[in-house]
Amino acid sequence: MNAKFSDFDIDLRAGKEGENLVQDTLVNGTIEVKTDLKWKNTGNIYVETECFYQTSGAWEPSGLSVTKADWWAFVLNGFFLLIPTNDLKLIVQTEGTPIECRIEPNQSRGYLIRLDHIQNRFRYAPPAIDREGTNE
Numbered sequence: 001m002n003a004k005f006s007d008f009d010i011d012l013r014a015g016k017e018g019e020n021l022v023q024d025t026l027v028n029g030t031i032e033v034k035t036d037l038k039w040k041n042t043g044n045i046y047v048e049t050e051c052f053y054q055t056s057g058a059w060e061p062s063g064l065s066v067t068k069a070d071w072w073a074f075v076l077n078g079f080f081l082l083i084p085t086n087d088l089k090l091i092v093q094t095e096g097t098p099i100e101c102r103i104e105p106n107q108s109r110g111y112l113i114r115l116d117h118i119q120n121r122f123r124y125a126p127p128a129i130d131r132e133g134t135n136e
Contacts, residue, residue: 025071025082032069032085040077044112046099047092052107063110064089076115083118091121 025031036045048063064072064085072088074081083091096111 029070030068031071031073031082032067033073033075033080035075039074039115042112044097044114045074045076045081045118046101046110047088047096047113048108048110049092050109054105059109062108064092081115081118087121088118091118 034047039045049061049065050059051062052058053060067085069085072083072085074083091113092111095117096113099110099112101108101110
């Protein structure tokens with residue numbers, strides 16, 4: 001008979017590493033926070049990369065293209081997703097679908113990213129989140 005032994009020491013070490021990551025992010029990291037109200041209907045998160053400026057009459061870099069933040073947080077229906085900015089840039093390049101939002105007066109260009117593409121980027125992603133914000 002094989003007895004299952006606790007991996008308490010491994011779990012404790014992983015827990016401490018997680019605590020340190022969160023504390024370091026909140027204390028030393030910069031976070032850009034975006035709220036996406038449409039994601040639960042579309043399954044997509046919008047990441048802006050350009051904005052049309054009325055004063056110049058031209059499209060100029062904005063959002064992810066100019067951010068200085070270490071992390072991006074997406075607030076999604078009662079929870080948030082925190083992503084390192086460099087990882088988000090890679091996801092946009094490899095998985096993003098370009099889109100132009102022509103709603104006046106704040107026209108923008110960016111990319112739609114499926115939530116599961118973000119989750120698949122990380123080895124220890126949480127279970128898939130359905131559009132109501134609960135685990136599937």
